[in-house]
Amino acid sequence: MDKKKLGYWLFFIALFLGPLYLTEFRLALMGKFLCFAIVALGICLIWGYTGILSLGHGVYFGLGAYCTAMYLKLEAANGQLPDFMEWSGVSALPAFWVPFSNPIFAIGASLLIPALIAAILGFLTFKNRIKGVYFSLISQAVVVVFVTLFVAKQDWTGGTNGLTNFTTFLGFSLASPLVQIALYMMTVIILGASFALAAALTNSRVGRVLSAVRDGENRVRFLGFNPTSYKVFVYSLSAALAGLAGTLFVLQVGLISPAMMGIIPSIEMVLWAAVGGRHSLIGAILGAVIVNSAKSFFSEAYPDIWSIFLGLLFIIVVMFLPNGIVGAFESWNEKREKAKRKGGTADAADSVVS
Amino acid sequence: MQPILSCRDVRVSFNGFQALQGVNLDVLPQEVRFLIGPNGAGKTTLLDVVCGKTKASDGEVLYRQTENIRKLQEHEIVHLGITRKFQAPSIFANLTVWENLELSLKQKRGLWSVMRAKMTGEDKGKMEAMLLRIGLMEQRHNLAGMLAHGQKQWLEIGMQLMQNPEILLLDEPIAGMSETERHKTGELIHEISETCSVLIVEHDMEFVRNFSKQVTVMHEGKVLCEGTMSEIQQNEQVAEVYLGRRESAC
Numbered sequence: 378m379d380k381k382k383l384g385y386w387l388f389f390i391a392l393f394l395g396p397l398y399l400t401e402f403r404l405a406l407m408g409k410f411l412c413f414a415i416v417a418l419g420i421c422l423i424w425g426y427t428g429i430l431s432l433g434h435g436v437y438f439g440l441g442a443y444c445t446a447m448y449l450k451l452e453a454a455n456g457q458l459p460d461f462m463e464w465s466g467v468s469a470l471p472a473f474w475v476p477f478s479n480p481i482f483a484i485g486a487s488l489l490i491p492a493l494i495a496a497i498l499g500f501l502t503f504k505n506r507i508k509g510v511y512f513s514l515i516s517q518a519v520v521v522v523f524v525t526l527f528v529a530k531q532d533w534t535g536g537t538n539g540l541t542n543f544t545t546f547l548g549f550s551l552a553s554p555l556v557q558i559a560l561y562m563m564t565v566i567i568l569g570a571s572f573a574l575a576a577a578l579t580n581s582r583v584g585r586v587l588s589a590v591r592d593g594e595n596r597v598r599f600l601g602f603n604p605t606s607y608k609v610f611v612y613s614l615s616a617a618l619a620g621l622a623g624t625l626f627v628l629q630v631g632l633i634s635p636a637m638m639g640i641i642p643s644i645e646m647v648l649w650a651a652v653g654g655r656h657s658l659i660g661a662i663l664g665a666v667i668v669n670s671a672k673s674f675f676s677e678a679y680p681d682i683w684s685i686f687l688g689l690l691f692i693i694v695v696m697f698l699p700n701g702i703v704g705a706f707e708s709w710n711e712k713r714e715k716a717k718r719k720g721g722t723a724d725a726a727d728s729v730v731s
Numbered sequence: 732m733q734p735i736l737s738c739r740d741v742r743v744s745f746n747g748f749q750a751l752q753g754v755n756l757d758v759l760p761q762e763v764r765f766l767i768g769p770n771g772a773g774k775t776t777l778l779d780v781v782c783g784k785t786k787a788s789d790g791e792v793l794y795r796q797t798e799n800i801r802k803l804q805e806h807e808i809v810h811l812g813i814t815r816k817f818q819a820p821s822i823f824a825n826l827t828v829w830e831n832l833e834l835s836l837k838q839k840r841g842l843w844s845v846m847r848a849k850m851t852g853e854d855k856g857k858m859e860a861m862l863l864r865i866g867l868m869e870q871r872h873n874l875a876g877m878l879a880h881g882q883k884q885w886l887e888i889g890m891q892l893m894q895n896p897e898i899l900l901l902d903e904p905i906a907g908m909s910e911t912e913r914h915k916t917g918e919l920i921h922e923i924s925e926t927c928s929v930l931i932v933e934h935d936m937e938f939v940r941n942f943s944k945q946v947t948v949m950h951e952g953k954v955l956c957e958g959t960m961s962e963i964q965q966n967e968q969v970a971e972v973y974l975g976r977r978e979s980a981c
């Protein structure tokens with residue numbers, strides 16, 4: 378048990394020291410992957426631990442990213458109108474943009490707006506006992522609605538191009554390598570904190586209620602629990618994590634557009650957790666890093682066939698690794714220990730005989 | 732004595748099929764009431780109505796004579812002190828025996844309360860006492876899914892008892908148990924009835940004979956008659972219902 382904890386510490390320390398051994402280019406990629414890992418943690422909580430399959434987390438990630446991007450845009454505009462608004466002939470800043478000139482508001486909103494939307498959607502669906510495939514379909518419909526809205530309201534959102542061309546964050550130049558290193562380290566710390574939070578949650582009594590909901594939602598009711606509030610809570614928490622990841626993403630990548638919150642990215646997010654192992658928090662993190670590393674390798678080497686590879690990966694995981702890489706590793710380990718124990722008893726028997 | 736649970740003219744229809752056609756039933760405090768009847772009589776459906784799983788289309792289900800629980804949600808009914816054990820063991824297979832009991836503790840079940848809940852010495856004591864009572868002390872750290880069938884049934888009964896119920900609903904609790912397990916279960920049910928009422932559906936007539944005082948016979952969505960087992964055995968209607976079934980089965 379403690380060995381495991383030590384392993385986690387070593388893992389996060391190794392990530393934290395990334396700037397020492399990664400090139401600037403690789404570090405930027407890793408920073409991006411670690412943002413995705415935060416999303417995957419949230420997916421793991423709702424899917425692996427509670428049994429809610431959301432195919433719409435791209436929206437929460439995107440909303441978080443947009444909130445912070447609005448602040449960055451206003452900071453870059455330096456008191457003027459953001460560039461894309463001028464191009465589309467807007468004369469004054471829309472009222473809902475105004476509070477986003479405050480970084481605390483913007484970053485707070487990047488967590489709270491996704492959490493709030495998830496809470497409303499969750500409450501309406503879970504209270505009416507909509508679950509399984511029906512919930513997944515609704516979560517996809519939400520993606521379509523948001524993407525369409527964001528594309529259509531070009532003068533407010535930057536349309537298909539999204540928001541980009543940022544210069545500074547809190548006065549620090551985003552182009553500076555040192556600032557990027559600091560942002561990377563902050564991402565590692567936030568990922569570690571999110572992991573610790575999720576681990577504490579899943580090891581608590583609430584965590585046991587969640588897994589009971591996954592294994593038999595109706596039975597939980599007959600122990601006197603109302604599953605609705607638990608599901609709304611964990612769904613909303615995972616949306617907040619996605620929003621937070623969106624903030625860190627936009628700071629490091631410098632771009633957010635509707636394409637990044639669409640259906641394909643939403644499905645990819647689920648795939649990260651599936652590949653790593655949806656029942657394991659560390660698996661979700663590993664899954665996000667591994668799938669995205671493979672993605673960037675393949676799309677550098679063979680840009681055309683990445684999506685075929687993605688499809689194959691999905692089929693392979695579903696067919697051969699239902700519990701992902703970590704699940705496969707665990708069952709292999711179990712088998713090995715069993716074999717060892719058998720070996721051990723055989724030895725003991727030998728000694729009795731001799 | 733005033734009944735703790737009264738069903739008045741309870742009706743249930745599934746897409747037009749009348750599964751319960753006006754059931755009247757009174758259960759007294761600390762009574763063990765057996766519910767028997769041929770397949771499809773509506774016994775399980777009646778338990779479903781009492782625990783809130785199925786909503787009655789008409790009639791009243793009164794708790795302590797005043798509170799109509801017909802429209803309450805399942806968890807609200809549990810909070811009143813009515814718990815249900817299903818026919819198929821419905822424990823949480825991926826949690827340990829201990830964790831299953833932990834979830835079943837009588838506690839505030841709101842999210843916020845559970846988040847701050849700590850396992851007190853008193854809770855531990857209660858859980859250990861229950862483990863001894865249901866004979867699962869040694870298995871407490873095993874996953875519940877790995878238990879034998881009879882042990883799962885006991886665990887589930889234990890989980891219901893952890894909640895100090897006023898009324899316990901049991902659906903065929905001894906199905907699939909061995910002879911000794913049946914006997915143990917019968918004794919457990921008697922013990923339970925010192926503190927709560929038990930409404931129990933059972934097909935095994937020998938078990939009913941050994942452990943029942945009052946028996947209610949249901950047939951085609953209605954209560955046919957009530958009485959002690961020997962009274963019921965002399966009832967012609969009952970004989971007809973059971974014999975008729977046997978004849979048609981031949």
Ligand SMILES: Nc1ncnc2c1ncn2[C@@H]1O[C@H](COP(=O)(O)OP(=O)(O)OP(=O)(O)O)[C@@H](O)[C@H]1O
Nearest residue numbers: 745746748750768769770771772773774775776777
């Ligand atoms: N969800 C449902 N939808 C439609 N019909 C149902 C449903 N549940 C039960 N029924 C029907 O209602 C009738 C009563 O069923 P119920 O399960 O209450 O019988 P039972 O007395 O418990 O029988 P058994 O002894 O076989 O368990 C049966 O004819 C059954 O087919």
Ligand SMILES: [Mg+2]
Nearest residue numbers: 774775776902
């Ligand atoms: Mg039945």
